[in-house]
Each structure stands twice: as structure tokens, then as C-alpha cells.
Amino acid sequence: MKLAGRPRRLWPLVLLAFPAGVQAAEEFSFDASAFERKAFEIGGHVQLKQENLAFDRGAAFYRLNNFDQPQRDGLDRTTGTLQLAGKLRQGIGTFDFRTNSDFQRDQLARDRSNGVFEAAYAIRPDPGLSMEAGKRVLRWGKGYAWNPIGFVERPKDPNDPELAREGLAMADGDLIFNPGGNLQTVAFTPVLLPVGKDVNGDFGASGHWNPAAKLYLLYRDTDIDFAWQGKGSRPARFGVDFSRNLASNFEIHGEWARVRQFTRPVTDGAGSVTIEAGNADSYLLGLRYLTASDTTYIAEVYHNGTGYSEEEARRFYELADTALTQFEQTGSTVLLQRALSLSQGSYGRPNAGRDYLYFRAQQKDALGIVYFQAALTAMMNRQDRSYQLTPELLYTGVRNLDLRLRLFLLHGGSSTDFGEKASSRKLELYARYYF
Amino acid sequence: MKKLLGLMLCLVALPALAIDGQQILAKVDRNLEPESYEAYRKLIDIQPDGARKEYVLYTMKKGRDKVVALFLSPASDKGRATLRLAENMWLYMPDVGRPIRVTSLQSVTGSIFNNADILRIDYTAEYDVETAEEQKDALVLSLKAKTGEVAYDRLKMRVDRQLLLPVTIEAYAASGLLIKTLRFKDIKDFGGGIRRPATIETDSPLQKGYKSVMLWSGLKKAGFSDEVFTLNYLPRIQELRK
Secondary structure: OHHHHHHHHHHHHHHHHHHHHHHHHOOOOOOHHHHOOOOEEEEEEEEEEEEEEEEOOOOHHHHHHOOOOOOOOEEEEEEEEEEEEEEEEEOOEEEEEEEEEEEEEOOOOEEEEEEEEEEEEEEEEEOOEEEEEEEEOOOOOOOOOOOOOOOOOOOOOOOOOOOOOOOEEEEEEEEEEOOEOOEEEEEEEEEEOOEOOOOOOOOOOOOEOOEEEEEEEEEOOEEEEEEEEOOOOOOOEEEEEEEEEEEOOEEEEEEEEEEEEEEEEEEOOOOOEEEEEEEEEEEEEEEEEEOOOOEEEEEEEEEOOOOEOHHHHHHHHHHHHHHHHHHHHHOOOHHHHHHHHHHOOHHHOOOOEOEEEEEEEEEOOHHHOOOEEEEEEEEEEOOOOOEEEEEEEEEOOOOOEEEEEEEEEEEOOOOOOOOOOOEEEEEEEEEEEEO | OHHHHHHHHHHHHHHHHHOOHHHHHHHHHHHHOOOOEEEEEEEEEEOOOOOEEEEEEEEEEEOOOEEEEEEEEOOOOOOOEEEEEOOEEEEEOOOOOOEEEEOOOOOOOOOOOOHHHHOOOOHHHHEEEEEEEEOOOEEEEEEEEOOOOOOOOEEEEEEEOOOOOEEEEEEEOOOOOEEEEEEEEEEEEEEOOEEEEEEEEEEOOOOOOOEEEEEEEEEEEOOOOHHHOOHHHHHHHHHHOO
16 A cells, blocks of 8 residues: 555656656757747737825925815826737738737826727838838937937837837838948838828827938948928928947937927916927937946937926926915916916926936846846936936846836926926836736 | 978978968858858856746848847747847847847847857958967867957857867957857758757856857758848848748
8 A cells, every 4th residue: 555655645746857857858959940930920018017106295296286186295006007019911011010008096096098009001022112001100319318300209208218109190111222332221211190180189280291201321330310300280300310339338329400490388487478489409419338347328418409498497487386376375277277288288298408418327137136137317407407316126037027116216406397396206116027 | 400300390380380260260150150041049048046048039141241130039028139230230129119229248138148149240250360270179260359349359269170160169358358158069950051050058257157058940041132131121020031
């Protein structure tokens, strides 16, 4: 009986040992046939994000957004996200899509949104020629945090430059040549971006086709882009960018763009708003440097020609203060509505100021832990000297799982860019699983 | 008598002097891969505790200095593509939506293999042979980078005399520091006259206890249009796979 019982007790060990044995036998084996291209592919990621926001109850943007709400010191927000990306191939044509679904919940509200970030059909009759139509994300420019020549895209979030964004409905093409010699590559990208009642409504005035184009050159090992967008839903604009490696661990880049006859509302402290028109020049210079110890430094200087100077911003904060005081004393919302409208428009953009500095240092394999990255990002409004610091930890050591922790710390005095933001601190943790 | 001895020594040394290092290096290049090819590779990073992370890449190369690699696995990296044109390198990530310049010393996978290893172009395109030494069972080539933009300043390549394939390569920084050692193993017939090591292992004194392995599969001659090796083509590089 004892002998009969032994094998039974050994079964779990055998079961454990069997896969281990298979693994040992399979060590360093690789058969590429499992990776053949399929006619239909689908993948994506699911993400759970938890945020804790500490409000600055004296800041202009907090007071404007919450003047009729119970006052709070903070908020805990949970966001669940599902992104699906797929491809369907047939002949020379490919249809691809990326959907985004969010569910958000905090102490004040619940929200749910479903959207299509990208969905386009492309035909590629030749490697040098492709044409596509549908909703597409076209990202132009070489800047890491900002892109003055990003003419046909939704604004980038400098706090998360690598975040997937929703595209715009368009028809575009690509024509590629390799002339050889010093001019290694030439690529021309024409774009037609219609704006109507139900199409690209947030791009600008409806009833325009909005032609745009980009010419890319790889000349003497330097990337150069010339970008243009014709007058239509938005004022006409054009620009140029470049990027080049000065050494195997040192890259420099730059962008310059002019928006012709750009209009923007400018208020005084009493709420008298004037529309100013004129050419707006924006530019950026940046570098990326990798040290022998695997620390990457990214630095950028940005001039936002469409932004507000320190003095212009100060007048807006003065208006917000006057409007809120008037509302508290008299109950009148006339001035408050004007301030609110401006705060939800160009004064409330993520970087509405005129001059910024961006700096990021990231250390690969920090503390000697593989796949563990520590980073520190700083963003400063050069005119009013307010700034934001963001320490960050990222771990990617588990297959298909990213874990990221970030803390946003905003500093600035009264009437400054980062000093008047609604929250003064935000802690963010997310887990993202790819499938 | 001394003159005669000197003459005899010279005659003995002649075969060694006759070694044309540059020619051997060119042969090593072609024995490793055809000038233009496609292949699948698996990269395995092994941590000191035995934990592993694996990546699968599809690679295309044209001429001496045009290479593109597309990540097929894991899901978190799928769709990422890297392009190399001589010393220019770019990384395209689907979420970012545009290629960004990267450097040869960086590693897109985080492994001991850096971008220069993953997107390796012909050795003759990057290095000059300084010395070629004949040993009993091997030829030892000392290589010096042609420019300062090459990832490793010097290579010491031990070459199998019969097969003219590398056995080990030691990679050094300009300071003389040994950065890593590559070991070529498991010679396999890929068909079409291609017979080369299917496994490359590497370790680094800078990352003690860690090891990375590169496995080759499906290596074959292939022709590609020049337009494939451009930034505009990177987002749709996967459409070229059969």
C-alpha cells in the first residue's frame, strides 16, 4: 500500500517537473513560423489609473471652476481605460483602427466615454507611394514636449508627450524618393482635412477643406521638414524643423513656425476683451544626451508665439479675482461668465504662457534594478518663474505590464502660470497591461 | 649563419604577413549574412535570478548600411520599429506616432544588446582592420572604428580559420574599457548557401550576472526597394512581411 501511495504523492512533483523539463529542453529554441503575418490582427491595452489631487483653493483656476460648488481640498479619481487596435489586410489595401474607452469616477462625478482614435483605409501600390483616407493621427515636428509645426493634430499634453491621441478625419498620401548622394531621402506628404458640421468640428471654422503638406528631407544626415497649412478653418501657417546627431550619444533638434494673422482674445483687469491679430512666431530648440551610465537628458527651450506674456496673464488673473469678488459681494455673474469663458479658451490651455523651459533626466536600470526607470521632469514658465516638478518611477520588468508612479508638484506665486492652476499637487499611479 | 636564420624566419612569417585583414573582414560580413536579407530574431534577456524577457523582431537589410527591425512580440512592444541608415538611427513607437532619433549606444529593449547590435550593419562599413594575427585555430582581427559615431571604438574579433565566421568579439570603448563580449554559437544551415551561427550570446562586465541571447531564424536573401528604409515608411513596415 505504501508503495502504491508514493507515486500518487509524487504526481504534483511530476506535474511541476514536466514543464520545467520542457523549458530546459526548449532553452534558446526559436521557430519563426509562429510569427507569420496574419490577415487580421487585434491587440491593445487595458489600464487602471488612480489619481490623488490636492487643490489650491486660492488659485484662480480652482476658484473659477468651483465658484458654485462645495469647496474641497482634494479629490481621488479612478480611471479605467481600454484601447483596442487592429488591422485587416487584403491585397494592397489595409484597414486599421484604434478605439478608446474610458470610465472615470471620483467623489463628484462618474463619466464614461467611447471614441475612435484612428480608423483609416490605406492602399500601397508601391513602397514609394501610399494613399489613405479616414481618421488618422499625423504627428509633425521634432520637439519632445511641444511641436510648433504640429499643424494637423490635436494639442499634445507636455505632461505625457507619448500618450496616444485622437486623430482627425483626413485624406493623405506619401510619396517617397531616394535620390542618393547627400540628399538621401525626399518624402512628400499632402493632406486634405475637411471641417464640417459633423467632421473635425473642433479643428476650426466649418466649411473648409484645409489643405496641408509636409516635405521631408534627409540631407547630409540631418532630418529637415518643411510644413505648411493653407488658410481655411484656421489661419494659414508654415514652418520648418530639423534634427541631427552631433555624436553617437548627442542629438539636437529645433522647430520654427509662423501662424499668419493669428487672432487671440486679450483681456484687461476689468474684463474689457480685445481681439488682437498678427503673425505669431513659435520656436523650439532642444537636445537629447545619453551618458555612459545610461542617463538620458532632454532639454528644450520653447517660445510660444500664440501664448500670453506675464503681464497679459497677470491681467487675466486680476479679472478672475475681480469677477469672483463681485460675485461673492453682489451675486452678479456678468464678469464671472466672461472670466470663465476666457479660462475655458486660450487662457486655460495647458501651456498658455509665452516662454517655457523643459528638462527631463531619466535613469535606466535605476538602483541597479533592470527595467526600472527613475525620471525627473521640470517645466518652467521663464517669464514668471513658476514651475512644475515631476518625479517619476516606471517598472516594465513583468511581461506586457507597465507600472508607473508620478508626482506632480506645482510651484509659483500669485498671478503666475503654475501658481494659479487648480491643483498644486497630483499623485498618479497606473498599471497598464498589453495584450 | 645568422643571415640564413633570418631569411628562414622571414619565410616562416610570410604567410602571416600575407593575411589581408580587410579581405577577411569582408568575407566574415558575407558569411554572416547576404548583403540584402530578411530574418527573424529572438532576443532573450536573462537576469541573475534566471528571470527572462523575450522579444521577437523581423529584420530587413539592404546594402552595407540600411537596416530596419520591427518588433513582433511581446504585445507591449509590438509595432515598434527601428531604422538605421549608416550612423543615423530612429525609433518609431505606435503610441508616439512619429519616429524619433535614437543613439547607437542606447538599447531599445533594455538588454545588453544595444541599438548598434540589434541594427548591425556590415563590419567593413564601420571598421578598419588595424592588425590581423594568425593563431593556431583562429585569426584575430583588431578593428578600429572609422568615425567617432560608431558605438564601439575598437573590436577584437576572433575568427574561425576554416569557416571564416566570428567565434568571439570583444567590444571596447575609446578609453580601453571592455563593454561586452559577443559569443557566436550553434552553426546552422539556413538554406540558400547561408551557414552561420544561429545563436549569439553576450555579457558585459558592466552588468555582472546578466546575459542576453540573440537567436536567428528564417534568414534568407531578399531584395527591397530603397524607399522601405525611410522614416515615412516606418509606420507601415509590417506590411512588407509575407
